[in-house]
Amino acid sequence: MRAYATALCAAILLVSFDILSAPALFLQADGEKTVIVRQIREPAPLTIHFIHSVQKTPVEEFLTAYPDGHFHLTGTRYQSHGVGLPFLPEEGTFRQEGEHFVLDMDRDYAELSLRTGVGTELMIEAGGKRIPVYEMYPVGTRIDLVVAPFYTYFL
Incomplete structure (x- = not known):
């Protein structure tokens, strides 16, 4: 019986370590x-x-978060074409899909920081969740997206 309890405790510790050390x-x-x-x-x-903030139209930026902590921007989609929006050929492959402009991109970022802004309605969508950041934090708040071991949440 003691061997069973020891094995069970060891299994629980290993599973806990695996969960807590996984990148989140x-x-x-x-x-x-x-x-x-x-x-x-x-x-x-x-x-x-x-x-x-200038065009007053919706923008979506598509990224991938990697277990090693970096982010990869694969593209943007927006409704207006003008100041502050990418459009140059060297920035990626540009096309129009109905009412939207789409730019397929290939950029890596070691870190990702954003700020809430007046009327920008910043939202983050990942893992089946859509987080209305603009409702959670005041205008001007720095928002960092970070990939780190799950246990860091408790520190």
């Missing part, structure tokens, strides 16, 4: 951490939604 996607702001995706063992899709 966090939103950090104002000293708080919010778990967006609990485990990122494979690349995880991530979409940033906001209203463009």
Whole structure:
């Protein structure tokens, strides 16, 4: 019976270690951490939604969060074409899909920081969740998206 209890405790410890050490996607702001995706063992899709501050139209940025902590921007989709929106051929493959302009891109980022803005309605979508960041934090708040071991949530 004692061997069984020891084996059970060892199994629980190993599973706990595996869960706690797995990379997770966090939103950090104002000293708080919010778990967006609990485990990122494979690349995880991530979409940033906001209203463009100049054009006042919706923009979506499509990214992938990687277990090693970096982010990859694969494209953007937006409704207007103008100041502050990408359109140059060297930025990626540009096309129009109905009412939307789409730019397929290939950019890596070691870190990802955003800010809430007046009327920008910043939202983060990942892991089946859509987080209305603009409702959670005041205008001007720095928002960091971070991939780190899950146990860091408790530190």
